[in-house]
Amino acid sequence: xxxxxxxxxxxxxxxxxxxxxxxxxxxxxxxxxxxxxxxxxxxxxxxxxxxxxxxxxxxxxxxxxxxxxxxxxxxxxxxxxxxxxxxxxxxxxxxxxxxxxxxxxxxxxxxxxxxxxxxxxxxxxxxxxxxxxxxxxxxxxxxxxxxxxxxxxxxxxxxxxxxxxxxxxxxxxxxxxxxxxxxxxxxxxxxxxxxxxxxxxxxxxxxxxxxxxxxxxxxxxxxxxxxxxxxxxxxxxxxxxxxxxxxxxxxxxxxxxxxxxxxxxxxxxxxxxxxxxxxxxxxxxxxxxxxxxxxxxxxxxxxxxxxxxxxxxxxxxxxxxxxxxxxxxxxxxxxxxxxxxxxxxxxxxxxxxxxxxxxxxxxxxxxxxxxxx
Numbered sequence: 001x002x003x004x005x006x007x008x009x010x011x012x013x014x015x016x017x018x019x020x021x022x023x024x025x026x027x028x029x030x031x032x033x034x035x036x037x038x039x040x041x042x043x044x045x046x047x048x049x050x051x052x053x054x055x056x057x058x059x060x061x062x063x064x065x066x067x068x069x070x071x072x073x074x075x076x077x078x079x080x081x082x083x084x085x086x087x088x089x090x091x092x093x094x095x096x097x098x099x100x101x102x103x104x105x106x107x108x109x110x111x112x113x114x115x116x117x118x119x120x121x122x123x124x125x126x127x128x129x130x131x132x133x134x135x136x137x138x139x140x141x142x143x144x145x146x147x148x149x150x151x152x153x154x155x156x157x158x159x160x161x162x163x164x165x166x167x168x169x170x171x172x173x174x175x176x177x178x179x180x181x182x183x184x185x186x187x188x189x190x191x192x193x194x195x196x197x198x199x200x201x202x203x204x205x206x207x208x209x210x211x212x213x214x215x216x217x218x219x220x221x222x223x224x225x226x227x228x229x230x231x232x233x234x235x236x237x238x239x240x241x242x243x244x245x246x247x248x249x250x251x252x253x254x255x256x257x258x259x260x261x262x263x264x265x266x267x268x269x270x271x272x273x274x275x276x277x278x279x280x281x282x283x284x285x286x287x288x289x290x291x292x293x294x295x296x297x298x299x300x301x302x303x304x305x306x307x308x309x310x311x312x313x314x315x316x317x318x319x320x321x322x323x324x325x326x327x328x329x330x331x332x333x334x335x336x337x338x339x340x341x342x343x344x345x346x347x348x349x350x351x352x353x354x355x356x357x358x359x360x361x362x363x364x365x366x367x368x369x370x371x372x373x
Contacts, residue, residue: 049138050078050114052096054103058111058133069131092116093141095274102278107135108167108288109281114138119145121164122225122240129166134233137165139277159246159253161273165281170234170292177341178296180212181303183224183239186284187214188306191254193279198270199258208307210343210365214243215308219251241280245273300337309334309343309365316345316355316368332370345370 053059059079066077092114103109111133118124118140125138140163143156156162169179188206191214195204207215214222222243229236244253255271290298304310315329332345332353343355353370 047074047115047118048076048078049118050092050096052100052112052114054100054110062111062131062133065131069128072128072131092139094139095272098272099274099278102275102282104278104282105135105285108285109135109137109165109278111136112139115140117142117144119143120240121162122227122238125164125166126227126238129236129238132166134166134168137163137277137281139163139273156242157247157249159244159248159255161243161245161276162241163277164238164240166236166238167288168231168233168236169288171295174340175291175295176228176235178291178337179228179235179237180224180226181208181296181337181341182287182291182299183226183241183284184208184212184214185299185303185306186287187222187224187241187243187280189302190276190279190283193283194271194276195258198275201258204257206306208303210307210309216252216257221252221254221257243276245271245276296337296341304336311335314345314355314365314368316353316370317358318370330370338373343368 051059051062053062063079066072093116094114096112096114099112113124113132113136115121115138118138120143121138121140123145125132125136139161142158143162185208188208191206192204195201195206205216206221209215209220212224212226213220214224222241225240227238244251246255247253248256254276258271287299312334313331314334316332317329330347332347332355334343334345334355336344338344338354340354345353345355347353352373354373355368355370358369
C-alpha cells in the first residue's frame, strides 16, 4: 500500500497544488521506476556519472551498494576522483575539487554525482532511491528531459546550474507545505552572500515568487521542483533546482547580473557554479536543522524579506464560486503566510482570508481561491 502524503483532513488535495507532493513509493511502483534507469542514456549507450564523497567510509558503502544493485543499467560510475577529488569526473565540466572546498555541510551534498548529460537529475535520484545515502546530490552539465511543475518540460540550456538532491527530515506533516519556502530562502540567501562577499555589491536584490521561483528585477532566474513521500526515516524529499548562471536565455543569468557589479574587476572569472551549489547547500542544511527543531516560525521574517508579494493586490475567487455561485471575484491584499502554509490576505472589508491555488493555472498567483479564517 502506498503511503500518500497527508497533512490533515482535506489537505492532501490542496497541498499538491503548492509543492507537487504526489509521489508515493509502493514496492511495485519502486520496481517500475527503477526499470526506467535502463533508459538513462538510450539503448546501447552509456552515461558516465562521477561519484565524489567527503568520507571514504561512505564511499565504500556506496560501491558495495552499487555492486548489489542490478536495476541500474546503461550507467558507468567513475570513482577516479572520489575522495578529496582533484578536477572533474564523469566527463562533466563540474569541478568537484572547487565544490568540496567550499562545502561545509555534515550531510547535505557531501556525496555528489556529476554527469555531462542526463535526461533528468530529478528522475535519476527518484528512480534509484535505495542506492544513495541521505543528502546525495547530482549535478549535470545538461539535461535532455528536464522536469518542471506538473510534469512540464524544464528548459535546460547550456550554462544553467541543474541539480537535484535527496534529504530526509523528521518533521510533522503540518510543516510539509513550508519546505518549498525553506529551499527558496536558502537559494536567495546564498546568492545574496555571493553578491556581497565575492563581488562586494550590496545593491543586487534577489526575490522569491510564491511558491517556488527565484526572481531578479522582475525576471525569473530559477525554480524549484519538490516531491516527497513518508518513510520510516521521516519525510523524504527529492528536490530539483535550476538556476540561470551563464545562460542568457530565456531571461537573464547570474553572470550578467554580477557583471554589473561596482567591482567589475572581481566579476571576471569570479563566478563559479561549484561555489553557488556549495553555498546553497551550506545555507540549506542550516535552515533544515532549524526547521526540525523549531519549525518555520524562526525563518518566516527572513523569507518575507525576499518575497515579492507583501501588500500585493490580487483577484481571487471564492470556494462558493467554484460550486456555481454567482459571487464574482474579489480584490484582496496579501499580508503573509497562513499557519497552514498558504497565502494570508485581507479583504477590503478587513476579513482575514487564506488563499489557495485552484490547480488549473501554471502561474499559481492566478486562479486563487479564498477561504475564510
